[in-house]
Amino acid sequence: xxxxxxxxKRFEYDQPTxxxxxxxxxxxxxxxxxxxxxxxxxxxxRQCYVEAGLPVFDxxxxxxxxxANGDRVIRWFPKLQTACSLDATDGMxxxxxxxxxxxxxxxxxxxxxxxxxxxLDCPICDQAGECPLQEQTYKYGPEGxxxxxxKVHKPKRIQLGPRVVLDAERCINCTRCVRFTQEISKTHQLxxxxxxxxxxxxxxxxxxxxxxxxxxxxxxxPVGALTASDFRFKARVWEMxxxxxxxxTNGKGCSVDLWTRDNLVLRITPRFNPAVNGHWMPDSGRAAxxxxxxxxxxxxxxxxxGEAIPTSWNNALLTFTERVTAANRIAVVGSPHASxxxxxxxxxxxxxxxxxxxxxxxxxxxGSGDGFLLSDDQAPxxxxxxxxxxxxxxxxxxxxxxxAADLVVVLNDDLVGRGVLRAEDLxxxxxxxxxxxxxxxxAADLVVxxxxxxxxxxxxxxxxGRAQRxxxxxxxxxxxxRLNLEMSSGRLDTFGTRFDNWVSxxxxxxxxxxxxxxxxxxxxxxxxxxxxxxxxxLAEIAARIDAFxxxxxxxxxxxxxxxxxATNETVSA
Amino acid sequence: xxxxxxxxxxxAQIEAIKSRYPSVQSATMPVLWLAxxxxxxxxxxxxxxxxxxxxxxxxxxxxxxxxxxxxYKEKKGKHVLDVCTCLSCHxxxxxxxxxxxxxxxxxxxxxTTPDGLFTIQSVECLGACGYAPMMQITNDVFVNExxxxxxxxxxxxxxxxxxxxxxxxxxxxxxxxx
Ligand code: SF4
Ligand code: FES
Ligand code: FES
Numbered sequence: 001x002x003x004x005x006x007x008x009k010r011f012e013y014d015q016p017t018x019x020x021x022x023x024x025x026x027x028x029x030x031x032x033x034x035x036x037x038x039x040x041x042x043x044x045x046r047q048c049y050v051e052a053g054l055p056v057f058d059x060x061x062x063x064x065x066x067x068a069n070g071d072r073v074i075r076w077f078p079k080l081q082t083a084c085s086l087d088a089t090d091g092m093x094x095x096x097x098x099x100x101x102x103x104x105x106x107x108x109x110x111x112x113x114x115x116x117x118x119x120l121d122c123p124i125c126d127q128a129g130e131c132p133l134q135e136q137t138y139k140y141g142p143e144g145x146x147x148x149x150x151k152v153h154k155p156k157r158i159q160l161g162p163r164v165v166l167d168a169e170r171c172i173n174c175t176r177c178v179r180f181t182q183e184i185s186k187t188h189q190l191x192x193x194x195x196x197x198x199x200x201x202x203x204x205x206x207x208x209x210x211x212x213x214x215x216x217x218x219x220x221x222p223v224g225a226l227t228a229s230d231f232r233f234k235a236r237v238w239e240m241x242x243x244x245x246x247x248x249t250n251g252k253g254c255s256v257d258l259w260t261r262d263n264l265v266l267r268i269t270p271r272f273n274p275a276v277n278g279h280w281m282p283d284s285g286r287a288a289x290x291x292x293x294x295x296x297x298x299x300x301x302x303x304x305x306g307e308a309i310p311t312s313w314n315n316a317l318l319t320f321t322e323r324v325t326a327a328n329r330i331a332v333v334g335s336p337h338a339s340x341x342x343x344x345x346x347x348x349x350x351x352x353x354x355x356x357x358x359x360x361x362x363x364x365x366x367g368s369g370d371g372f373l374l375s376d377d378q379a380p381x382x383x384x385x386x387x388x389x390x391x392x393x394x395x396x397x398x399x400x401x402x403x404a405a406d407l408v409v410v411l412n413d414d415l416v417g418r419g420v421l422r423a424e425d426l427x428x429x430x431x432x433x434x435x436x437x438x439x440x441x442x443a444a445d446l447v448v449x450x451x452x453x454x455x456x457x458x459x460x461x462x463x464x465g466r467a468q469r470x471x472x473x474x475x476x477x478x479x480x481x482r483l484n485l486e487m488s489s490g491r492l493d494t495f496g497t498r499f500d501n502w503v504s505x506x507x508x509x510x511x512x513x514x515x516x517x518x519x520x521x522x523x524x525x526x527x528x529x530x531x532x533x534x535x536x537x538l539a540e541i542a543a544r545i546d547a548f549x550x551x552x553x554x555x556x557x558x559x560x561x562x563x564x565x566a567t568n569e570t571v572s573a
Numbered sequence: 574x575x576x577x578x579x580x581x582x583x584x585a586q587i588e589a590i591k592s593r594y595p596s597v598q599s600a601t602m603p604v605l606w607l608a609x610x611x612x613x614x615x616x617x618x619x620x621x622x623x624x625x626x627x628x629x630x631x632x633x634x635x636x637x638x639x640x641x642x643x644x645y646k647e648k649k650g651k652h653v654l655d656v657c658t659c660l661s662c663h664x665x666x667x668x669x670x671x672x673x674x675x676x677x678x679x680x681x682x683x684x685t686t687p688d689g690l691f692t693i694q695s696v697e698c699l700g701a702c703g704y705a706p707m708m709q710i711t712n713d714v715f716v717n718e719x720x721x722x723x724x725x726x727x728x729x730x731x732x733x734x735x736x737x738x739x740x741x742x743x744x745x746x747x748x749x750x751x
Pocket of ligand 1: 170171172173174175176177178201217220221222223225226
């Protein structure tokens with residue numbers, strides 16, 4: 001075990017490591033901008049300066065040379081070193097700003113240089129509040145600047161591509177964005193143009209930054225130079241709450257954070273998960289924030305004379321149970337888009353009814369995947385449905401089944417919209433659970449509004465067999481952030497009231513998790529299903545189905561998801 | 574939009590250049606030179622041609638082309654007067670020289686005279702700090718230890734179709750030995 005001394009404390013390490021990464025791994029702070037653990041190390045920002053030295057080794061005595069006090073004699077590197085590019089070596093001694101006046105001075109001076117031409121427009125900058133430049137300047141920067149000449153002006157509000165906007169004046173030329181397109185997404189769309197104090201990142205003339213992963217550059221930009229077109233000026237970061245969740249738009253199930261304010265999801269950003277997505281996520285998954293908020297089924301809908309009319313939950317429950325009781329043969333269509341909990345209760349409910357077994361149709365678009373973070377599978381939980389024992393079926397077989405049945409019940413899956421069934425197949429005999437209006441809800445007689453991944457706790461098993469779960473991020477008409485202690489709260493959630501004018505209570509959707517509605521229906525029919533919570537459902541799944549043995553929300557949280565498939569191979573989608 | 578193509582002969586030269594380096598990326602600069610000699614500039618279209626010919630990302634070629642003032646990103650005058658205004662030259666009066674030229678030719682740095690004869694550029698260090706203030710003419714001759722009178726002479730010489738001589742300071746013409 002090799003040792004390294006940081007600010008007079010001894011640490012041990014066994015894997016080769018860079019000094020900065022090691023310091024960060026210990027939970028210690030060292031200011032830095034250009035270094036990113038997933039990218040190459042250019043050491044261009046010079047912010048991570050430390051003093052470094054090595055003990056003098058006496059080869060003849062085969063021991064470290066000691067001074068009069070019995071301490072090791074240290075030979076210091078003549079100049080400050082960039083910790084990000086410095087390999088830790090056995091016995092190395094590091095002084096950071098904690099113990100070194102020289103380092104403190106170095107950090108201040110580098111920041112003074114970095115800020116020479118920076119516009120210092122934090123009050124109108126989206127990055128403020130989550131800006132490494134702002135934070136580090138507060139913590140380690142100079143009080144003012146000795147550079148009092150006119151600042152260099154550069155292009156502002158440049159639409160680099162459909163989703164990313166550049167303010168070149170804010171850029172500190174760390175090259176993280178450029179390295180991302182070179183090393184991670186490999187589109188090579190960005191470069192640094194010009195030189196000296198005119199530097200900034202840009203695409204080649206006539207080229208557009210339409211990289212399918214372009215918005216990751218917004219996340220890793222350590223300043224407000226790159227911002228997301230769809231999030232600019234929407235909210236200050238401290239007004240939002242962030243909730244760990246997963247991307248439900250693709251079979252890969254990237255770990256994400258949902259950022260909410262006033263019960264609207266305003267943006268979706270990747271959450272580090274080495275087992276799934278590393279630091280990144282595709283732009284397509286981020287666009288889902290709109291579907292989480294808008295075009296939602298709000299209150300149950302019944303079709304009367306061809307028109308969808310909002311109705312009460314009582315009436316919806318009654319209609320549902322009556323139709324199920326009256327039916328002779330039911331086509332029970334589960335969903336690769338719904339959670340494991342919902343699919344499980346759905347399947348059990350109809351097992352009890354005994355009029356048809358649950359099936360599901362995978363949502364796969366062959367060739368749409370990219371071998372990185374987008375799989376061909378468009379649904380987040382096909383593997384979950386499969387492991388629960390829902391029978392996998394295809395369009396033609398399902399159409400036949402639907403024709404033969406006198407009632408079709410669909411669990412949150414736009415079968416018409418994605419071309420599995422035609423609206424005519426469903427007309428006059430369909431009940432669907434749905435969170436958004438779509439072609440299937442338009443064909444149904446009864447639409448039961450259900451929660452989406454931003455509103456419920458749900459387990460989803462991705463294409464690689466990894467089970468991860470969602471945590472509610474936005475309230476429905478039936479949930480309350482202050483009662484559900486699992487929900488995170490932003491500043492406005494905590495301090496706003498329904499009566500002040502900076503929070504809005506309008507964005508709550510009247511919907512329930514499908515399992516909850518089915519539990520009530522089961523009570524109504526006397527078929528004996530009863531669950532208090534999603535946790536209850538999961539506990540039963542874990543107890544009854546081998547593939548899910550030992551699964552719990554706590555484990556999924558602590559272990560960043562649980563691998564359910566013994567082999568590492570990708571489930572054929 | 575003008576379309577540019579390399580001749581077979583130029584393509585052969587490019588192959589020869591590529592063979593000198595372990596990776597194609599290294600050929601970017603000499604091939605940009607070759608293109609500039611061929612077309613007089615390396616504007617966006619020429620940069621794209623170079624990228625396509627070398628099979629490199631267009632962004633890479635663009636980054637290199639914009640880094641160096643010596644690559645002309647647009648059509649320039651017949652004579653490009655690159656006046657150094659970097660540190661050493663600045664201290665020795667580089668900006669005075671630049672302004673003298675601007676007044677004499679009636680254009681600003683970055684502009685070209687209406688007759689297409691002269692372009693003035695203010696550039697970064699050309700590595701001749703010992704002879705500051707200095708300027709370079711069309712990526713070629715260095716004119717050292719500038720004074721307003723010397724500048725006037727140079728302009729007159731150029732207008733008459735001549736070219737100032739290299740000054741004997743032990744520098745070689747890099748372009749020809751390269
Ligand atoms: S735009 Fe941001 S990420 Fe890109 S070089 Fe500038 S500061 Fe770095
Ligand atoms: S983080 Fe080390 S030089 Fe930028
Ligand atoms: S500063 Fe002008 S040549 Fe170096």
